Amino acid sequence: MKYNTQSALRVIALLSVAAGVACKSETKEPAEKAGEAGEHATAAGGAKPTGDTVRVELYSDAVGNYFKPNDVHAKQGDVVRFTLKSGVHNVHFLPDSNTVKTGLPPASDLLQLPGQTYDMPVNFAEGKYYFQCDPHAALGMKGHLKVDEK
């Protein structure tokens, strides 16, 4: 609850800033961001995955629907491997709930078979990200990914 409120305020603040920027220099900002994202992508893809595999499991059980852990820590170049343990879930880094909106992966497909995995390369700028399972977000199936520089 608390997070959602803060998150919403942050989004509103960001939109206000973005609107202000758009009026002044619409072409310059996106170009700079694209260039930066490109560099990160090259660095991450160029080196053979020296990064770690960070494991997260997805559950539906007597406890509820949840990511385990739901507070995830990774470095750029790592891969986060989401493994379905029970239930049916997906992984979605919602742009509306994240301050950084570029470079977020699209929502994953639904994982339906136990053992099924979704590997997500960590190509994110450093920072803290919110993700959720779309079918169970209202039931609290949410998590955070903190990304550090390599």
Ligand SMILES: [Cu+2]
């Ligand atoms: Cu779910």
